[in-house]
Amino acid sequence: MKYAILCALLVSASMGISACNKAESPDKVQADVAKATTEAAENNAKADDARKQAEAKAAEDLAKEKADAADKSVAAVADAAVTETEGATKVALAKCEALQGDAQKQCKDAANAHLQTVKDRAKAAKSQ
Numbered sequence: 001m002k003y004a005i006l007c008a009l010l011v012s013a014s015m016g017i018s019a020c021n022k023a024e025s026p027d028k029v030q031a032d033v034a035k036a037t038t039e040a041a042e043n044n045a046k047a048d049d050a051r052k053q054a055e056a057k058a059a060e061d062l063a064k065e066k067a068d069a070a071d072k073s074v075a076a077v078a079d080a081a082v083t084e085t086e087g088a089t090k091v092a093l094a095k096c097e098a099l100q101g102d103a104q105k106q107c108k109d110a111a112n113a114h115l116q117t118v119k120d121r122a123k124a125a126k127s128q
Contacts, residue, residue, distance in 0.1 A: 074128075082119055093108055095107070
């Protein structure tokens with residue numbers, strides 16, 4: 001009895017295995033290929049869209065970083081110009097001390113006005 005059951009199971013298993021390798025009809029194969037091709041094309045299109053979006057975002061981020069770097073550079077140049085002008089103004093004010101009366105006042109006013117002009121231009125450059 002055990003031998004009969006074992007034989008029946010063996011026959012069933014071998015038939016099941018042989019059924020797995022059965023060739024499909026040409027119409028079914030063609031439909032499966034068409035479906036797989038369509039799915040692959042859709043997946044490729046989605047991947048391409050995702051790539052384009054990522055590239056656009058990266059380009060946007062890069063442009064923003066370049067703009068930020070340019071702003072920092074302008075600010076540094078403006079700060080350096082103000083610092084340089086402050087030093088030159090101190091020297092000019094010291095030289096003004098050699099003058100007397102209105103000449104001394106005009107000399108100091110001119111030096112301070114020049115410094116204020118440079119500071120105003122630096123502030124304007126930083127705010128752009």
